[in-house]
Amino acid sequence: xxxxSQTAELTANQTYNAEHTNTNNGEHSVSYGTYFxxxxxxxxxxxxxxTVAGIHLGSLTLITALLIAAVKTTLVxxxxxxLKFDNIIIKIFVMVCLGIFLCLWILTFADLSFR
Amino acid sequence: xxxxxxxxEVSYLKYEGKHKGIAGWLLTLDHKRIGLxxxxxxxxxxxxxxxxxxxxxxxxxxxxxxxMRPSTYNSVFTLHGVIMVFLxxxxxxxxxxxxFMLPIQIGAKDVAFPRLNLFSWYLYxxxxxxxxxxxxxxxxxxxxxxxxYVPYSIRSAQNVTMTTLAAFVLGFSSIVTGLNFVVxxxxxxxxxxxxxxxxxxxxxxxxxxxxxxxxxPIIGITLALIILERLFGIGxxxxxxxxxxxxxxxxxxxxxxxAVYIMIIPAMGVVSEIxxxxxxxxxxxxxxxxxxxxxxxxxxxxxxxxxxxxxGMSDASRVVFSLLTFLVAIPTGVKIFNWVATLYKASxxxxxxxxxxxxxxxxxxxxxxxxxxxGALSTDIHVTDTYFVVGxxxxxxxxxxxxxxxxxxxxxxPKVFGKMYSEKIAIIACTVIIIGFxxxxxxxxxxxxxxxxxxxxxxxxxxxxxxxxxxxxxxVLVSGIVFMFGNLLYxxxxxxxxxxxxxxxxxxEWKVPSPPPLENFEEIPVVTGGPYVHDKPTYIxxxxxxxxxxxxxxxxxxxxxxx
Numbered sequence: 001x002x003x004x005s006q007t008a009e010l011t012a013n014q015t016y017n018a019e020h021t022n023t024n025n026g027e028h029s030v031s032y033g034t035y036f037x038x039x040x041x042x043x044x045x046x047x048x049x050x051t052v053a054g055i056h057l058g059s060l061t062l063i064t065a066l067l068i069a070a071v072k073t074t075l076v077x078x079x080x081x082x083l084k085f086d087n088i089i090i091k092i093f094v095m096v097c098l099g100i101f102l103c104l105w106i107l108t109f110a111d112l113s114f115r
Numbered sequence: 116x117x118x119x120x121x122x123x124e125v126s127y128l129k130y131e132g133k134h135k136g137i138a139g140w141l142l143t144l145d146h147k148r149i150g151l152x153x154x155x156x157x158x159x160x161x162x163x164x165x166x167x168x169x170x171x172x173x174x175x176x177x178x179x180x181x182x183m184r185p186s187t188y189n190s191v192f193t194l195h196g197v198i199m200v201f202l203x204x205x206x207x208x209x210x211x212x213x214x215f216m217l218p219i220q221i222g223a224k225d226v227a228f229p230r231l232n233l234f235s236w237y238l239y240x241x242x243x244x245x246x247x248x249x250x251x252x253x254x255x256x257x258x259x260x261x262x263x264y265v266p267y268s269i270r271s272a273q274n275v276t277m278t279t280l281a282a283f284v285l286g287f288s289s290i291v292t293g294l295n296f297v298v299x300x301x302x303x304x305x306x307x308x309x310x311x312x313x314x315x316x317x318x319x320x321x322x323x324x325x326x327x328x329x330x331x332p333i334i335g336i337t338l339a340l341i342i343l344e345r346l347f348g349i350g351x352x353x354x355x356x357x358x359x360x361x362x363x364x365x366x367x368x369x370x371x372x373x374a375v376y377i378m379i380i381p382a383m384g385v386v387s388e389i390x391x392x393x394x395x396x397x398x399x400x401x402x403x404x405x406x407x408x409x410x411x412x413x414x415x416x417x418x419x420x421x422x423x424x425x426x427g428m429s430d431a432s433r434v435v436f437s438l439l440t441f442l443v444a445i446p447t448g449v450k451i452f453n454w455v456a457t458l459y460k461a462s463x464x465x466x467x468x469x470x471x472x473x474x475x476x477x478x479x480x481x482x483x484x485x486x487x488x489x490g491a492l493s494t495d496i497h498v499t500d501t502y503f504v505v506g507x508x509x510x511x512x513x514x515x516x517x518x519x520x521x522x523x524x525x526x527x528x529p530k531v532f533g534k535m536y537s538e539k540i541a542i543i544a545c546t547v548i549i550i551g552f553x554x555x556x557x558x559x560x561x562x563x564x565x566x567x568x569x570x571x572x573x574x575x576x577x578x579x580x581x582x583x584x585x586x587x588x589x590x591v592l593v594s595g596i597v598f599m600f601g602n603l604l605y606x607x608x609x610x611x612x613x614x615x616x617x618x619x620x621x622x623x624e625w626k627v628p629s630p631p632p633l634e635n636f637e638e639i640p641v642v643t644g645g646p647y648v649h650d651k652p653t654y655i656x657x658x659x660x661x662x663x664x665x666x667x668x669x670x671x672x673x674x675x676x677x678x
Contacts, residue, residue, distance in 0.1 A: 108365050
């Protein structure tokens, strides 16, 4: 192995280690302000859920509640659970889970909507 | 974990580290010892549930009361189902042999999270203890059947709360094990072991683990809702409070149908290990078998509604679920055809594990084809809730997973314990088991077709002949099982020492001593080819000694100096 390629390998390792340390220590540059805004968003969405529950939307009531819950889950996963900082494989895992969850919804509603 | 050279020289059975004696087992972090602890617990529960099964068959020998009262019969079939499903079938192959073989087969020293692994065993034991305690407290053993259907499970005076709590705890054990395996397979494969160089048993475990991680939480929540419904009457499932009892069935089967694949996919993985070994050739259609495991796992997720064709579900969803059910046959058929093609023109060596595998293919095919009868809307209505369903279930579960559990024990027994058993007795026991199995369960198809309902304590006189045949079959089956375990137990105590590779296997577990040392490998091996290649070596077991680096490439002068 040439000296140049060894240097490149070392640099790559150091970069990896630096990123890894960052992740382990949770030193992502997220301000408290962002967390607070997300939290406010979650509280607002909860209020919307409660409000919508009191309005007679027929079969749309359940769908609306589930959609709001999905948005809240995304916010929690993305910001609080640091999905935005994770590498692609973790994001794929989450997408697979959400995809299957969506299938479960659709198939259950295929019963409820046509019963 | 151990240090120094001892850890890769001394057998895991003899190694004494920080803790000795029984503590050396109960506090072990070694995946092999944890696998064996699972084996002991699982076998204990298997024998308990088997005894309950024999008692049920004895009761059905004659119409009316034979040996127990109707309420006792309800509790006995519930316990038989709960113990067999949650304590034996689901964890048996993944928890015992997955734990033992997965790290070795992928060239790792242990699973990714050894402490979590031990924790999952304790969760399993805690769940089992709760199930046992539930028998003697709060009104007696649950009598709902293993499905805990509402509204009866909400209203039953028996101790349903604790039994569901037990299943809830057992579910967590399953999730933790699944999570551990997914991470282990992603992170700890040996250098050179690409996804398509991985043996098919780890592939099967990978598919299974995903189901465990994704589906088990749903049953956890559902069972928790049953408990809340019983304790506080929250009204999610109770129609009198505005709830939907069919929603319970949806949630229960969203987990419990994929759970059927948690049970069978690892068994299929072992079939794919045994066949190339005893065929002396590479497996036919490696990639197709690997991908079909994921295919079964994925489609298996979407077919749960076929358990509810007569529950009042909408017509639209019945058609959709029936169609999806038929689609599962495709990846399953891919496996069966590839297995048979592996045997074609092979140098077959007939040994006990192969006999079990051949029996599995035959029996599982009957189970699969009768599944199509149940998956088709019109025929399902005729046989639903009859002995036909019970027959189908036992053909796929016992004939599938159970028979393959026996095959697995025979295949890896020399590796796990370092002893050889009598092949002759093993083959005789296998034959007795297969005869007994078919005598016991095949009459169920006929009884079901004739209209004998499942879970009934009593029956009309015209059904008695088939019931007698079935009960006699249970005696034959149990004789074979006792014979088989007797043979293995004798081998454990007095069997001759097993060589490193008694069957001529090509995967990594056959490259380490029998039984394996504590840390499995002296050096992490380097993989250079597929897992079932018989005519050339595809593993470098001592890359360091052969002057190779961790990637199987010749070491450079700088690396040598660094070392």
